[in-house]
Amino acid sequence: MSSFSTKIKENFQDYLTELSDLLAIPSVSADPQFSKSVHQCAHTVADLLRKSSLNHVELLETPGYPVVYGEKYVDESYPTILVYGHYDVQPADPIELWHQDPFNPVIKEGKIYARGAADDKGQFFLHIKALALVIQANKLKYNIKVIIEGEEEVGSKNLEAFALQYKEKLKADFILISDTSMIANEHPSITTGLRGLCYMEVEVIGPNRDLHSGVYGGAVANPINELCKMIAKLQDEEGKILIPGFYDQVAEVSESERARMAQAPFSIEDYKNHLDIEEVFGEKDYSVLERVSIRPTIDVNGIWGGYIGEGAKTVLPSKANAKISMRLVPNQNFLDIEKIFEDYFKSIAPKSVKVKVNAHHGGHPAVTSITSESYQIAEKAVEKSYGKKPIPLRTGGSIPIVSMFKSVLGIDTVLLGFGLDSDAIHSPNEHFGLFNIEKGIETLCYLYAKED
Amino acid sequence: MSSFSTKIKENFQDYLTELSDLLAIPSVSADPQFSKSVHQCAHTVADLLRKSSLNHVELLETPGYPVVYGEKYVDESYPTILVYGHYDVQPADPIELWHQDPFNPVIKEGKIYARGAADDKGQFFLHIKALALVIQANKLKYNIKVIIEGEEEVGSKNLEAFALQYKEKLKADFILISDTSMIANEHPSITTGLRGLCYMEVEVIGPNRDLHSGVYGGAVANPINELCKMIAKLQDEEGKILIPGFYDQVAEVSESERARMAQAPFSIEDYKNHLDIEEVFGEKDYSVLERVSIRPTIDVNGIWGGYIGEGAKTVLPSKANAKISMRLVPNQNFLDIEKIFEDYFKSIAPKSVKVKVNAHHGGHPAVTSITSESYQIAEKAVEKSYGKKPIPLRTGGSIPIVSMFKSVLGIDTVLLGFGLDSDAIHSPNEHFGLFNIEKGIETLCYLYAKED
Numbered sequence: 001m002s003s004f005s006t007k008i009k010e011n012f013q014d015y016l017t018e019l020s021d022l023l024a025i026p027s028v029s030a031d032p033q034f035s036k037s038v039h040q041c042a043h044t045v046a047d048l049l050r051k052s053s054l055n056h057v058e059l060l061e062t063p064g065y066p067v068v069y070g071e072k073y074v075d076e077s078y079p080t081i082l083v084y085g086h087y088d089v090q091p092a093d094p095i096e097l098w099h100q101d102p103f104n105p106v107i108k109e110g111k112i113y114a115r116g117a118a119d120d121k122g123q124f125f126l127h128i129k130a131l132a133l134v135i136q137a138n139k140l141k142y143n144i145k146v147i148i149e150g151e152e153e154v155g156s157k158n159l160e161a162f163a164l165q166y167k168e169k170l171k172a173d174f175i176l177i178s179d180t181s182m183i184a185n186e187h188p189s190i191t192t193g194l195r196g197l198c199y200m201e202v203e204v205i206g207p208n209r210d211l212h213s214g215v216y217g218g219a220v221a222n223p224i225n226e227l228c229k230m231i232a233k234l235q236d237e238e239g240k241i242l243i244p245g246f247y248d249q250v251a252e253v254s255e256s257e258r259a260r261m262a263q264a265p266f267s268i269e270d271y272k273n274h275l276d277i278e279e280v281f282g283e284k285d286y287s288v289l290e291r292v293s294i295r296p297t298i299d300v301n302g303i304w305g306g307y308i309g310e311g312a313k314t315v316l317p318s319k320a321n322a323k324i325s326m327r328l329v330p331n332q333n334f335l336d337i338e339k340i341f342e343d344y345f346k347s348i349a350p351k352s353v354k355v356k357v358n359a360h361h362g363g364h365p366a367v368t369s370i371t372s373e374s375y376q377i378a379e380k381a382v383e384k385s386y387g388k389k390p391i392p393l394r395t396g397g398s399i400p401i402v403s404m405f406k407s408v409l410g411i412d413t414v415l416l417g418f419g420l421d422s423d424a425i426h427s428p429n430e431h432f433g434l435f436n437i438e439k440g441i442e443t444l445c446y447l448y449a450k451e452d
Numbered sequence: 453m454s455s456f457s458t459k460i461k462e463n464f465q466d467y468l469t470e471l472s473d474l475l476a477i478p479s480v481s482a483d484p485q486f487s488k489s490v491h492q493c494a495h496t497v498a499d500l501l502r503k504s505s506l507n508h509v510e511l512l513e514t515p516g517y518p519v520v521y522g523e524k525y526v527d528e529s530y531p532t533i534l535v536y537g538h539y540d541v542q543p544a545d546p547i548e549l550w551h552q553d554p555f556n557p558v559i560k561e562g563k564i565y566a567r568g569a570a571d572d573k574g575q576f577f578l579h580i581k582a583l584a585l586v587i588q589a590n591k592l593k594y595n596i597k598v599i600i601e602g603e604e605e606v607g608s609k610n611l612e613a614f615a616l617q618y619k620e621k622l623k624a625d626f627i628l629i630s631d632t633s634m635i636a637n638e639h640p641s642i643t644t645g646l647r648g649l650c651y652m653e654v655e656v657i658g659p660n661r662d663l664h665s666g667v668y669g670g671a672v673a674n675p676i677n678e679l680c681k682m683i684a685k686l687q688d689e690e691g692k693i694l695i696p697g698f699y700d701q702v703a704e705v706s707e708s709e710r711a712r713m714a715q716a717p718f719s720i721e722d723y724k725n726h727l728d729i730e731e732v733f734g735e736k737d738y739s740v741l742e743r744v745s746i747r748p749t750i751d752v753n754g755i756w757g758g759y760i761g762e763g764a765k766t767v768l769p770s771k772a773n774a775k776i777s778m779r780l781v782p783n784q785n786f787l788d789i790e791k792i793f794e795d796y797f798k799s800i801a802p803k804s805v806k807v808k809v810n811a812h813h814g815g816h817p818a819v820t821s822i823t824s825e826s827y828q829i830a831e832k833a834v835e836k837s838y839g840k841k842p843i844p845l846r847t848g849g850s851i852p853i854v855s856m857f858k859s860v861l862g863i864d865t866v867l868l869g870f871g872l873d874s875d876a877i878h879s880p881n882e883h884f885g886l887f888n889i890e891k892g893i894e895t896l897c898y899l900y901a902k903e904d
Contacts, residue, residue, distance in 0.1 A: 030761065030762060030763035030764070030765065031761065031762060031763070032762075090765060091759070091761055091765055093759060093761060093765075094662070097661070097662075154763055154764065155764065181667070195666060197666070197766070199764045199766070201764075206729065207727040207728065207729055208727055208728035208729075209549070209727075209876065209879050209880065209881075210546070210549070210878070210879040210880060211727075211878075211879060212849065212877055212878040212879065213751040213753060213777060213779070213878075214647060214649070214779055214847075214848045214849030214850050215633070215744065215847070215848050215849055215873050215877075216727075216744060216848070216873075217744065217749045217750075217751045217779050217848060218691060218733075218734050218735070218743040218744050218747055218748075218749030218779065218848065219732050219733060219734045219740045219741075219743040219744045220727060220729065220732065220733055221729070221731075221732075221733035222733075222751045222752060224683075224751075224752035224753075224754075224755050224774075225683065225686075225687060225750070225751065225752050227680070227755075228679070228680040228681075228683035228684050228752065228755070229680075229683075229684040229687075229689070231676075231677065231680035231681075231684075232680050232681040232683075232684030232685075233684075234677075235677060235681075237681070237802065239670060275659040275660055275661075275663075275668075275672060276659065276660035277658065277659055277660075277672065277673070277804060277805075278803050278804065278806075279673075279802070279803040279804040280671050280672065280673075280804065281670075281671060281672055281673035281674075281802070281804040282670050282671045283670070288671045289671075291670040291671040292667065292668060292669065292670050292671045295670055296670075297665075297669045297670030298669075298677070299665040299669045299674045299676075299677065299766075299768050300674060300676035300677050300680065300757075300758065301665060301676075301758050301759055301764070301765060301766060301767050301768070301769070302676075302757065302758035302759040302760045302765070302767070302769075303676050303680070303755055303756065303757050303758060303760075303772065304755065304756050304757075304760040305752075305754065305755050305756075306752065306753050306754035306755060306775070307543070307545060307753055307754040307775065308754045308755075308756040308773075308775075309482065309483065309543055309545060310482060310483060310484075311482035311483070311543075311606055311812065312482070312606065312607065312651045312653075312753070312775065312777070312812040312813060313482065313542060313543060313545075313753060313754070313775075313878065314649070314651070314751075314753060314777055314850075314878060315753050315754070315878055315879070316751050316753070317753070317754075320755065321760075322676075323758070323759065323760075323764065323765075325665060325764070325766055327665070327666055327669050327670065350689065350731070350733070351730050351731040352729060352730065352731040352732065352733040353729075354730075360763065360764040361764060395666075395667065396666045396667050396668070396669060396670065397664065397666030397667055398666050398766075421667050421668075424661065425664055425667075426662070426663075426664040426665075426765065426766060426767055427661050427662040427663060427664065427767070428661065428662060429661075
């Protein structure tokens with residue numbers, strides 16, 4: 001057992017206490033009513049950085065929530081790593097499906113449950129603790145810069161301007177982000193590809209007020225009926241997207257890469273059982289793992305209209321709304337997709353309704369190289385702690401900042417995440433495994449420290 | 453000016469005060485949190501009946517809300533009229549679109565605004581006041597029985613058993629209901645046909661929890677996407693319903709009746725302007741008035757699923773729901789339609805989701821005769837007060853109890869309503885015209901009273 005491993009075990013209860021305190025702050029960036037908590041969370045993160053012996057800790061203001069900055073300069077000859085994380089979290093809705101208060105962390109069955117446990121508070125916390133141990137042991141072999149932002153869950157809308165403003169301050173050899181998952185605890189992996197995101201909100205408007213469906217039904221277009229018909233024209237039964245031009249820029253993945261992906265351990269029966277579904281869904285010429293990684297998709301993330309209370313109300317509503325997002329793959333450009341979505345969606349609206357289309361934040365897809373020095377540094381650290389070489393894996397989520405950092409700062413990112421797909425991020429009962437916390441800190445100690 | 457007309461003008465401010473007090477009671481039967489108010493409203497209605505010199509006023513209990521009963525027996529040789537109304541109201545949602553508290557009545561621009569103003573508190577109130585005047589003048593030429601129920605807006609679910617239980621007590625020559633509209637104040641009409649109603653609620657269930665759309669999107673069926681695709685298969689672009697067998701029992705209306713309907717005053721430009729729509733909707737071989745009266749239709753009355761808060765949440769939700777209702781015409785049977793809807797809806801669900809289908813209350817369509825004595829009594833009263841013979845009109849709403857009264861009690865109904873389609877019943881800012889209140893009471897005085 002390494003000395004780091006021993007230290008981690010000794011400190012583990014303290015880590016859980018500190019992490020629980022961090023998770024107890026409802027730093028929901030999407031909802032203005034949590035604004036005070038988001039600011040409070042930034043201060044708590046700054047305190048954690050200071051406690052880990054990072055220097056020049058400060059809150060860098062943006063037009064939105066501040067970015068927490070800290071650094072540890074060791075030696076000019078050392079490479080510099082820029083660590084990125086985010087202290088904001090997704091809304092906890094639907095609250096009623098949580099088995100606990102989402103902001104009152106509970107530890108049970110080897111996991112810590114709370115909103116943000118894995119996405120991303122629990123994960124950037126691993127870096128803070130690993131850095132503390134490595135600095136304490138006087139073994140740090142990189143210069144370190146840390147930025148923890150507060151707007152990732154609302155599209156990091158101020159981060160590009162921030163990166164431009166602080167381009168000099170953020171100079172680094174590579175960026176390290178822990179905000180992704182591994183295949184399984186016994187199958188460590190490093191994320192080498194992320195999908196992009198195009199997130200639209202639509203409103204279909206019918207009559208100027210809610211009507212009685214008996215008096216007007218049949219002669220006045222019902223905005224919900226029409227919205228559903230329009231959504232049905234976005235995707236066929238097999239998941240193929242019907243927006244003209246949508247696939248034009250999609251890069252086909254080579255047969256050799258697909259063959260390598262096919263070797264990742266995966267049981268379709270376990271997958272279906274775990275989700276309690278009878279059949280998976282999606283494009284017929286692609287495997288499940290391919291459908292969620294190398295293929296674009298479209299999901300209605302929310303829909304509402306008319307009467308949604310108890311019982312029956314015979315209303316023909318004035319309008320209906322939906323939030324619709326698309327996951328994008330190289331080389332799709334989210335700005336182009338926003339445009340063709342809007343054009344198509346308006347083109348399929350009947351004349352009997354009006355349509356509004358707005359874009360929320362978007363992000364470009366990203367693929368990282370497995371032959372870079374930075375990837376190999378991460379690979380080596382994982383192999384040392386997990387006893388196995390990690391599998392390089394393209395996954396389905398989006399971290400739009402990866403391509404933004406590349407274009408603005410010119411720096412490549414390594415996505416070394418310690419979560420699992422089953423962590424229920426963005427869902428009720430989000431959690432993070434204690435095993436993953438321990439292994440995460442250990443892996444990062446090996447990554448940051450000189451060898452004995 | 454008749455003596456009734458003079459009396460009505462003298463008493464008018466008192467009427468408005470009494471009606472306002474009645475409208476101030478939030479007797480929303482669909483929502484259990486208003487239960488106390490619904491009961492309170494029954495007592496208030498009973499007090500109003502007593503005040504109008506009706507006898508044997510009592511609350512007849514049901515498994516739900518009570519039916520308020522009152523009667524005035526004059527002479528065995530006189531025909532008996534059973535007056536029906538309902539004291540419960542629709543929910544006031546969406547509250548934010550009201551220009552006032554829906555239960556704090558406001559009188560402005562010649563109308564009284566409140567939930568229930570026209571549907572149906574304001575309308576049964578006309579009978580109570582007309583009866584008071586006619587009884588006071590000692591001119592009543594019918595024996596009168598009044599029942600005002602409290603569950604019409606939730607499908608009158610206990611009324612059939614009630615009618616069976618009190619079959620003897622409710623014996624009458626005809627039933628008189630004011631719960632419908634006229635074409636316009638200058639074009640009085642009597643409703644001779646009502647559509648039936650089949651009201652379904654569906655749930656489409658995907659994975660056993662909300663998922664991250666990035667991690668699972670493309671391989672797991674999204675219940676909202678699938679619900680929309682299924683709803684799109686219920687109705688074509690022109691409003692034709694695609695459920696197999698749906699039109700099998702639809703009675704085609706004769707060319708002569710369609711020709712008579714075509715003579716009702718109607719401006720499509722006014723209709724579109726009033727609703728602020730560019731185009732009307734519906735089956736191409738039928739006029740607007742036909743689409744809302746002699747043709748069945750399908751409307752999604754409510755839909756919900758996923759994240760509906762501010763901003764963007766990339767969730768692939770566990771389920772999606774909709775309330776879907778169909779208006780039926782003679783000779784469709786709502787129980788048959790419930791069955792074929794459920795069969796079809798389940799048949800179009802992909803294997804990747806589960807589907808639940810439940811029926812809310814339904815009702816059979818009804819057509820009343822214009823050659824009956826009861827119709828002619830009503831026609832004569834309208835002609836006397838409005839100075840014009842009323843147009844017989846089939847309309848789009850549903851009053852399922854009409855066919856129930858016919859089958860259980862064997863009694864025909866006359867639908868003599870005084871509202872307007874523009875009264876915004878079931879919508880924000882429901883109202884009832886002061887003109888309509890005055891003319892309604894006057895018409896009913898002529899109907900109930902011996903001629904001078």
